[in-house]
Amino acid sequence: xxxxxxxxxxxxxxxxxxxxxxxxxxxxxxxxxxxxxxxxxxxxxxxxxxxxxxxxxxxxxxxxxxxxxxxxxxxxxxxxxxxxxxxxxxxxxxxxxxxxxxxxxxxxxxxxxxx
Amino acid sequence: xxxxxxxxxxxxxxxxxxxxxxxxxxxxxxxxxxxxxxxxxxxxxxxxxxxxxxxxxxxxxxxxxxxxxxxxxxxxxxxxxxxxxxxxxxxxxxxxxxxxxxxxxxxx
Numbered sequence: 506x507x508x509x510x511x512x513x514x515x516x517x518x519x520x521x522x523x524x525x526x527x528x529x530x531x532x533x534x535x536x537x538x539x540x541x542x543x544x545x546x547x548x549x550x551x552x553x554x555x556x557x558x559x560x561x562x563x564x565x566x567x568x569x570x571x572x573x574x575x576x577x578x579x580x581x582x583x584x585x586x587x588x589x590x591x592x593x594x595x596x597x598x599x600x601x602x603x604x605x606x607x608x609x610x611x612x613x614x615x616x617x618x619x620x
Numbered sequence: 621x622x623x624x625x626x627x628x629x630x631x632x633x634x635x636x637x638x639x640x641x642x643x644x645x646x647x648x649x650x651x652x653x654x655x656x657x658x659x660x661x662x663x664x665x666x667x668x669x670x671x672x673x674x675x676x677x678x679x680x681x682x683x684x685x686x687x688x689x690x691x692x693x694x695x696x697x698x699x700x701x702x703x704x705x706x707x708x709x710x711x712x713x714x715x716x717x718x719x720x721x722x723x724x725x726x727x728x
Contacts, residue, residue, distance in 0.1 A: 509662075538716070548663070548708065548718040561715055596662050598716075608653060609716060611662035 507532065509599050509612035510579075517618045518587050526582040526615045530599030537580045538609060539572060542594040554580060587619045622647040624709055626719035633699055634727055641694045641722045643709035652692045652711040654683055657721075663708055699726045 510529040518524050530537050539551040550564040554574035565572070569587075574580040584591055594616050598609040627642050643652065651670045655663035667676050669685035669692060676683045680703075682695040696703055704726050710716045 511662075536714070538714070540716070540718075547720040548710075548716075550715045550717070553714055563715070600714075608665055608668050610665060611655075613662045614660075616660075 509597055509610055511597050511612035511615050513615060514613060515616045515618070517620060519620055520588055521586050524584040524587050524591070524617055526584075526595050526597075526617070528580040528582070528597030528599075528612060530580070530597075531610055534599035534601055534610075536600045536602060536607075537574050538598045538600070539580075539582050540596045540598065540611075542596065542614075544593070548596065551582075584617075587617070589619050592617055592619045622649070622712060622717050624711060624717055624719040626707075626709060626722050628722060629720065630723045630725075632725040632727065635700055636698050637726075639696050639699055639724070641696075641707055641724075642691070643693065643719050644691045645711070646690065648689050649711035650689070650713060652685060652689075652709055653716070654692070654694055655708040655710060657706040657708060696724075699724075701726045701728050 509531055512527050516524055535556055537554045540548045541551055542548045552565050552572045553561040556574055557576050569585045571583045594614045596611050596614045598611045600607045600609045625644050633639055651668055653668045654666045656666055657663040667683045669683055672687045672689045674685045680697045684693045707722045709719045
């Protein structure tokens with residue numbers, strides 16, 4: 506059973522470009538979460554999605570960031586007009602259901618570097 | 621706002637020593653998870669504790685959930701270099717809140 510897959514593993518973008526990060530959840534999982542890990546900071550929640558729905562985006566920056574989880578295909582985290590402060594590791598996790606007893610499994614992450 | 625505080629932040633020990641990592645909060649959590657993360661990789665789930673007072677063992681690792689479900693601890697017996705990594709506690713259900721982590725280094 507394949508785990509959570511993320512691609513690309515490393516992404517370099519110049520300031521002002523767009524970054525697209527992809528996440529395929531574990532087989533059978535319909536809940537996807539995105540987290541960001543900044544240097545010297547812990548993992549911070551960004552957004553929680555189910556198929557075709559954003560459930561909680563309280564951790565997403567108000568501008569330039571968006572996320573989707575279409576009916577078919579992977580979940581996408583999109584960052585428009587990237588700035589140096591967006592450089593971080595972005596992790597996707599998936600779970601069978603949501604709530605305290607349903608464990609989240611993480612992918613290997615995408616390391617975004619903005620030059 | 622729910623917060624999780626881990627201590628210590630850094631721990632450097634010799635192979636064979638025992639250690640304990642703590643995860644504390646002023647809030648009650650329905651469950652807590654412990655993850656281990658290696659450089660360049662994502663967090664790997666070690667265990668979930670759900671019931672107050674619960675103790676779970678995973679080989680040389682012992683996890684405990686406080687009676688009031690506000691704190692948890694991870695104890696490693698006879699640490700090995702392969703235990704080196706970042707240990708994270710997390711809680712909160714769908715929107716996981718993470719502690720800042722404990723960087724463990726076990727020297728041979």
